[in-house]
Amino acid sequence: MLGEGILKGLAETARNAVGSFVSKDRLTTVEYPEERLPLPEASRNFPFLVYDGTDWEKGLRCVACQICEKECPPKCIYIDKSKDKKPDAFGRPQIYPAKFDIDISVCMSCQICVEVCPFEAIKMDTQYELSTDDRFGGLLLDRKELAKSNEYYHQIHPTEASEVDAKLAAEKVKADAKAKAAAGAAAAKAAAAAAAPKPAEAAAKPVVLADAPAAKPQGEGD
Amino acid sequence: MVSTLDQIFVLLKHWLVGLLPSVLQPAAGVLLSVVAIVCVFPALFALTVLLERKGLGRMQNRLGPNRVGPFGILQPIADAIKSLTKEDIVPLRADALIHFLAPLVLVVAVFLEFAVVPMGRNMVLVDMDASLLFFFSIGASTELSVFMAGWSSRNKYSLMGAMRAVAQMISYEVPLLMSSVAVVMITGSLSLVKIVEAQNQYTYGLPHWNIFTPWGCAGFVMFAIAATAETNRSPFDLPEGESELVAGYFTEYSGFKFALFFLGEYLGMFSISGLGTALFLGGWSAPFSFLWWVPSWIWFFGKVMLSICVLIWVRGTLPRLRQDQLMNFAWKFVLPMTLLNLVDVALWRFLGEGWLRWVVCSAVMLVAYVAAALTGLRRDHIGPRSYRYAE
Numbered sequence: 163m164l165g166e167g168i169l170k171g172l173a174e175t176a177r178n179a180v181g182s183f184v185s186k187d188r189l190t191t192v193e194y195p196e197e198r199l200p201l202p203e204a205s206r207n208f209p210f211l212v213y214d215g216t217d218w219e220k221g222l223r224c225v226a227c228q229i230c231e232k233e234c235p236p237k238c239i240y241i242d243k244s245k246d247k248k249p250d251a252f253g254r255p256q257i258y259p260a261k262f263d264i265d266i267s268v269c270m271s272c273q274i275c276v277e278v279c280p281f282e283a284i285k286m287d288t289q290y291e292l293s294t295d296d297r298f299g300g301l302l303l304d305r306k307e308l309a310k311s312n313e314y315y316h317q318i319h320p321t322e323a324s325e326v327d328a329k330l331a332a333e334k335v336k337a338d339a340k341a342k343a344a345a346g347a348a349a350a351k352a353a354a355a356a357a358a359p360k361p362a363e364a365a366a367k368p369v370v371l372a373d374a375p376a377a378k379p380q381g382e383g384d
Numbered sequence: 385m386v387s388t389l390d391q392i393f394v395l396l397k398h399w400l401v402g403l404l405p406s407v408l409q410p411a412a413g414v415l416l417s418v419v420a421i422v423c424v425f426p427a428l429f430a431l432t433v434l435l436e437r438k439g440l441g442r443m444q445n446r447l448g449p450n451r452v453g454p455f456g457i458l459q460p461i462a463d464a465i466k467s468l469t470k471e472d473i474v475p476l477r478a479d480a481l482i483h484f485l486a487p488l489v490l491v492v493a494v495f496l497e498f499a500v501v502p503m504g505r506n507m508v509l510v511d512m513d514a515s516l517l518f519f520f521s522i523g524a525s526t527e528l529s530v531f532m533a534g535w536s537s538r539n540k541y542s543l544m545g546a547m548r549a550v551a552q553m554i555s556y557e558v559p560l561l562m563s564s565v566a567v568v569m570i571t572g573s574l575s576l577v578k579i580v581e582a583q584n585q586y587t588y589g590l591p592h593w594n595i596f597t598p599w600g601c602a603g604f605v606m607f608a609i610a611a612t613a614e615t616n617r618s619p620f621d622l623p624e625g626e627s628e629l630v631a632g633y634f635t636e637y638s639g640f641k642f643a644l645f646f647l648g649e650y651l652g653m654f655s656i657s658g659l660g661t662a663l664f665l666g667g668w669s670a671p672f673s674f675l676w677w678v679p680s681w682i683w684f685f686g687k688v689m690l691s692i693c694v695l696i697w698v699r700g701t702l703p704r705l706r707q708d709q710l711m712n713f714a715w716k717f718v719l720p721m722t723l724l725n726l727v728d729v730a731l732w733r734f735l736g737e738g739w740l741r742w743v744v745c746s747a748v749m750l751v752a753y754v755a756a757a758l759t760g761l762r763r764d765h766i767g768p769r770s771y772r773y774a775e
Contacts, residue, residue, distance in 0.1 A: 164757030171701040175443040179700075188445045 203319055206286035208266045209275055211308045218309035221250070223283035226259040230275035230284055238268035239275065264308060266292065267301040282326045288318045390679045393420070394506050417509045421498045429650045430460035432689075436696045443700035470639035475538060478636065482536035487637065487644035490529035494648050496522045497655035502577050504668045504681030514574040519659055520561060523614070526652065527553045530623070530633050533645070537636035545632025548707065549616060549623030555714040556613035556620075562722035563607040566729040567594055567663045576659075580667030589673040593666035598745035599728040602753075604664040606722045608694075611656040613714070615649065617695055619702035622710060657691035658684070665691075717756055724752050 182188045192199055213221035226243040242261035250256045275284050287310065294300030316323040388395065397420075401413045434449070434457065441448025449456040474480055500515035502508040512518055527550050534546020568574055571582045585592045594600035613620035624632030634645045661667055665687050668680035705713070728745050735741035 164753065168702065172697060175697060175701045178445055179439065179442040179697075182442045182445050189447060190445065191447050193447070193450075 201288050201318075203321065205288050206273060207271050207290055208269050208287050208292070208303075209264060209273075209284050209308070210287040210310045211262065211305070212283055212285055212312055212315050213309050214312050216311075218306070218311070220248070221311075222258060222305075222309060223250070223281050224259050224262060225250075225256050225281060225283070226262070227280070229278050229280070233274050233278045235272060235274060236268045236270050238265040238270075239263070240265075259305060262305045262308060263302055265302050267297075282330060285315055285319070285322075285326075386677045390505055390681075392679070393504070393681065414509070421509065422495065425495075425498065425651055425654055426647060428654060428685075428689075429647055430464070432650055432653075432692055433463070433646075434460050435693070436699075439693070439696045440700045443697070464643070467640055467643035472639040472641060473636075475636050477538045479536035479538070482532050483636070484641075486529050486533035486536060487641045487648065489532060490526055490648035491644050491651070493522055493525045493529065494651040494655060497652075498658070500576055501655060501658040502580050502662055502667055503658070503684045504679070507668075507681060507684075508577055511577050512575065515576045516564060516568065516574045516579075519576075519655075520557075520564075523652075523655075524553075524557060526648070529648075533637070534633035537633075539636050541629045541631075542633050542635045545623045545625075545629045545635065548625075548629075549633055551707075552613055552616070552620065552622060552710060552714075555711060556610045556718075559606055559714065559718040559722045560610035560614055562719065563603040563610065563725065564659075564663055566599055566603045566722075566725050569726065569729045570594070570733060576662045576667070580662050580669065583666040584669035586673035591666050591669055591671060591673070593664065593669070595664045595666075597732065598742065598749055599725055599732050600664055602721065602728070602749045603725050604660070606718055606725065607660055607664065609718055610714075611660060612695065612698065613710070615652045615656055615695075617653065618699040619705050620710060621704060622707060625704060627704075653692060653695060654688060657688045657695075660691060661687040721749075721752060721756065724748070 178188070212223050214223065215221035226241055228241050228243070231237075231239045231241045240261065240263040241259050244258045244260040247255040248258050250258075271286070273286055276286055292301070312323070312327075315326075397413060397416050400416060401409050404412050437459070438448035438456070449459045452458040452462045474483055497519055499509040500512055500518050530549045530553070531546045534542045534544075534549070537543070567579060571579045573579060573582075583591065583593050590596070595604045616623050622632075623629075624634070629635070634642060637645060661684060667687075668684040670676055670678060670680075670683055728748050731748065732741050732745050735744060
């Protein structure tokens with residue numbers, strides 16, 4: 163019948179108008195500044211630097227190997243290596259980044275820096291409320307602004323962070339075992355060298371490797 | 385007490401005018417009424433815009449504006465401040481004078497329409513003998529302002545919007561007039577005051593409104609369709625079709641001039657709703673005789689706001705028509721039906737009192753409606769489109 167569709171349509175909009183007052187399920191609007199949806203675990207936007215422990219400066223995992231700086235497609239990472247070495251969270255002396263800046267106005271959130279980092283030192287953040295009135299300085303994040311604790315990483319990406327922790331722990335066990343073995347070997351070699359002093363240079367090598375894997379890529383970076 | 389409340393605005397006006405010397409009294413009386421109209425309807429406009437935005441939001445399961453003030457009720461004030469402080473841009477090649485005059489002509493014409501609408505018992509600015517004629521002639525001049533705006537902007541979209549608007553307004557002016565003529569035929573008067581008074585009678589407590597007759601019901605539907613098209617409301621909002629014409633004839637308007645167009649459009653809605661109320665819904669008369677004690681102006685404004693709500697409801701429901709559908713609908717359906725309605729009114733008038741005229745008049749309109757549905761608007765010739773490309 164002519165006009166039937168119009169009446170049906172009017173009934174539908176009336177149902178919506180009344181229903182939106184009756185059932186809250188109909189209103190899908192999230193009133194953003196006051197309430198917000200939980201972010202999905204896979205969400206990401208800009209990178210941050212993970213640190214272990216409580217002191218961000220001491221605990222930075224980054225050893226300034228500069229792989230991420232070189233791999234970054236839009237070249238938004240700026241790193242200066244330190245001249246000296248400082249003990250990291252595990253007490254081993256490491257080079258650290260004297261300057262680590264990321265220009266988030268340039269960053270394209272590709273996550274390549276995260277993928278290439280051998281130290282699990284750089285990860286993707288989920289913080290999206292980054293607007294600022296300073297167009298240049300406000301969007302150039304320095305070391306201090308980038309450093310976030312491992313606990314924070316666990317909060318935003320729990321599954322990924324646990325995997326990373328397990329991997330790091332396994333590596334540490336391996337490294338410790340290797341170091342121990344190397345130390346034992348070195349001691350044995352030293353003992354042997356004491357008997358026959360010729361191959362002393364060869365014995366020195368495993369000692370350097372004992373610091374790996376932490377130190378190995380650093381050589382590649384150079 | 386009841387009659388004092390009913391006439392409170394009239395008495396207030398008389399008291400205020402009485403304070404002045406007798407030479408100034410006629411002019412002051414008119415001026416006071418004009419000021420009242422110029423204040424009340426823009427205030428109603430602000431309220432309606434908020435109501436529309438909230439209502440449309442609810443129809444789409446949204447919240448609507450709720451940021452300014454509690455529940456967003458201060459939104460109209462924020463909008464007003466925004467439109468007043470915005471830069472007023474006139475295109476370089478525009479005809480500056482016409483461009484400036486167009487919104488003024490629209491608002492002035494629309495305000496003039498309120499002069500003859502009876503808003504309550506004894507509450508009409510000018511009680512003319514031919515107030516209906518005055519209303520339609522002034523209403524027709526809004527087309528002029530629309531075309532002024534479209535032509536002077538020197539913009540394709542504006543011009544196309546204006547041409548659409550003029551075509552549409554002229555097409556729907558005819559059914560609008562024809563459906564009103566039905567009421568004039570029964571009442572025998574062009575005066576809106578007399579038309580309302582004729583409807584202010586009751587049988588068994590029920591009013592003699594025109595909408596409660598077969599011809600009046602059909603006429604009211606036609607009137608509502610034509611009025612929606614006259615005021616460029618959705619689904620007949622082709623002149624300002626956002627998706628194809630940016631904003632139609634007021635594309636090149638900004639700031640307060642844009643606000644004036646917006647105001648003019650809503651005032652047009654109010655005036656045409658007021659006219660429809662006076663013609664078909666009994667103007668300021670109460671819907672039941674036992675409600676006689678409620679002031680007449682409450683009924684008038686209540687009915688107008690109800691019509692506005694229906695217009696908002698329709699806007700939230702129907703998609704925009706295509707230009708050919710719009711014209712087909714006007715000339716092939718609404719106009720023939722209004723012409724038939726005139727015959728129906730004549731039958732009603734001359735069949736005398738009794739049940740016979742109810743049956744005959746209802747049957748005529750129903751048969752015509754079904755016939756139109758079965759044949760008139762059927763489109764067998766429209767099939768899948770075939771495209772021919774250039775070689």
